[in-house]
Amino acid sequence: MGVLLAGVVLPVNEARAQSSVQLYGIVDAALTYTNNINDGRTWAQSSGVARNDRWGFRGEEDLGGGYRAIFRLENGFSINSGTLGQGGLEFGRQAFVGLASDQIGTISLGRQYDFMTTNLTTFSAGSLIPSVFAFHLGDLDRLGGERINNAVKYVSPTLEGLQLGALYAFGGQPGDLVSNSASSFGATYARGPLHLAAAYTAIHNYQPSFGIGTSVLGTPLSGSGPLGTLSTPPTFDKLIVSGLAAGYQLGPVLLQGLFTLVDFQNKGQSAVLRTEEGNAQYKLSSVFFLAASYAYSKLDSDHWNQIALGADYFFSSRTDVHLNAVYLRASSGVAAELFLLSPSSTNTQMIVALGLRHTF
Template identity: 60%
Template sequence: MNTSYRWDGCLRATTAKSLLIGATLFGAIGGAYAQGTVQLYGIVDDALTSVTNEGGSHIWSQTSGVGQSDRWGMRAVEPLDNGWQAIFRLENGFTLNDGRLSQGGLEFGRQAFVGLTSDRFGTLTFGRQYDFMTTNLTQFAAGTLTPSVFAFHLGDLDRLGAERLDNAVRYVTPGIGGFQFGALYSFGGQPGNFVADSAVAFGATYAQGPLKAGAAYIGLHNFTAAFGIGTTVLGTPLVGTGAQGLLSPFQVFDKLTVSGVGVGYQWGPAFLHGLFTLVDFSQNGASASLRTAEGGVKYSLTYALSLAGSYGYSKLGQAHWNQIVGGIDYSLSKRTDIYCNAVLLRASSGVQAQLFSLPASSSNSQTVVSIGMRHLF
C-alpha cells in the first residue's frame, strides 16, 4: 500500500454548514444547492532513532514524524450546480515531542488552498500547494514506501519529501484514458519583478491496472537551499550542521530546475518501483547537475505485515553517493501501525555523508535506525 496516501482513506467526516465561496467568480457554475461536508484528519507519528555519526557522535533521540510527518487538517467539499464542487484544504504540521509548529512556524504550513473541481473539467486551486514532484512521484520513492523520512534523497533537492509553493495557481485535468495532466504557476510577489521568486511546474500521471507512472518538472527562480547535502555546489558550501541538518545561513541559487520520472507495478503481493530525478543548479552563469536513480520493492507477506527495500545512486560532478534502505511495517489495525527501518548512506571520498533532515556526518558514511509507531485519524 502507498503509505503516503493511506490516511486519505481514514478521514472521519462530519456534516458542517454550507461553504460561503462566491460562485459569482464562475458564473457558469450556478448557485449552490446542497450542504457540503467538512472532514477532520491527521497523523501522529513518533520513533526512537539511532544515528551512527552526527557531527562525529553516536546519537540516540526521540524523533517525531519519521514514518510520516505529524499533521492535522480540515478539508471540505460543497456541491454546486452542473457537476461542480467548491473545495478547500487547511493542513497544519507540528512536531509531536514538543508541540511546536513545523514549516517555519506557519499555522497551515503544509497546505492551504481553495478551489473548484469537476469530473468533466478538472480541478483549479489557489493557495499554498504541492508541486508535481510531490504529487506525481513520491508514491515511487523509498521515503514513502519504507516508510522513513531519512530515505528521501540528498537535502530533498528533488522535492519528493513534500515541498510546497506559496501564491500558487494549480490546474489538473480530469482523467483521459488513464492519463492526467497538470500545470502550476507560483507568483513571486516582488513588486516590479514578475520573475523573481516565481516558479512554473508541469506534471503527468498514468494508471492502468497494475501499472502506474508519473512525470514532473519544476523551475524555481531564486531558490533557497535550506538542508545540507555534505558537499559544495558551484562554490557554495551545502554542509548542514544545524538542527535537522539545516544550513547556517541558508544559500540562494539563481535558479533550480527539477525533473523526474517514476514507475510502479503491482505484481501479486510485490510492488516494484523505480525512480529517476535530475536537479540542475544555476548560479552566476555556471551550472551543475545532481542525478539520482532509485529502485526497490515493497512486499506484503500478509495483510498486516510488509517488507520494503531499495537502493539509490546519486552523482554530482565527481561526488557520488550510495544509499541502501530497508524496513518492516506491521499494522495493528486499519489506522495504527508500528515500523522499524534503517537507512545507510555512503558518499565518495572527501564528501561528508548527510542523510536528509540530519546534521552532517564527520566522515563519508552515516546510518540511522528507527523504531516507531504511527496512528491515522
C-alpha cells in the same frame, strides 16, 4: 448534509448546499539511533519518521452543475515538543481554495505542492520503506514534500488512465514577474498493474533549506542547524528539477524505479545532481509489509550510495508499527548527510528507527 469530524458527520443548516468538512491528521513518533552526527552516536525520540506529523481541515461544497468548491488547511507540528513545523507557519503544509469538476478538472490557489511531490513521491523509498530519512539528498528533488507559495494549480480529469497538470507561482515582487516565481508540470498514467509518472519544476531565486555535506558551484551546503538545516541558506539564480518514475504490481510484489535531475544554475554556471533509485515492497500478508531500496546519486565528481530497509505491521487500518534503517555512503572527502540529519564526521551515516503511527 453535514460536517465530518474524525469520521463523524455533524448536521449543518439544511438551507445550505450539500457540503462537508473533515478533520484529519497523522501522529507518528519513533525511537532512533544514529551512528554518527558530528562525530557522535545519538539516541533520540524523533517526530514524524514514517510520515510527518500533521493535522488539518479539508472540505467541499456542492455548487450544482457538477461543480464543487474545495479547500484544505494543513498544519505541521512536532509530537515531541508540540512546536509548529515549516518554520512556525500556522498552515505551513498546505493552504489552498479551489473549484473542482469531474468533467473539466480542478483549479486551486494558495500554498501547494508542485508536481515533483504529487506525482513522484509515492514511487520513492521515503514513502515505501516508510522513512523520511530515505528521501534523497537534502530533498533537493522535492520528493519529501516541498511547497510553493502564491501558486495557481490545474489538474485535469483522468482520461483513459492519463492525467495532466500545470502550476504557476507568482514571485510576489511588484513589477517583476520572474523573481521568485515558479512553474511546474506533471503527468501520470495508470493502467492495471502499471503506473507511470513524470514531473518538471523550475524555481527562480531558489534557496535550499537542508545540507548535503558538500558544495555546489563553490557554495557549501552542509547543514549545521536542527534537522540538518543550513544556517545561512544561499540563493541560486534558478533551480530546475525533473523526474520520471514507473511502478508495476506483480502479485504481492511491488517493483518501482525512479530517476531525478536537479539542475543548479547560478551566474551562468550549472551543476546537475542525478539520482537513480530502485525499490521493492513485498506484501507478506494483508497487514505486514517488507520493503527495500537502493539509490545512487552523482554531482560532479561526488557520488553517494544509499540503502534503505523497512518493515511495517498494521494493527488496524489506522495504526501501525514500523521498523526501518537507512545507510548512506558518500565518496571520499564528502561528509555523509542523510535528509533531516546533521552531517557525519565521516563519509558514512546510518539511522535506525522503531516507531508507532496513527492516522485519523
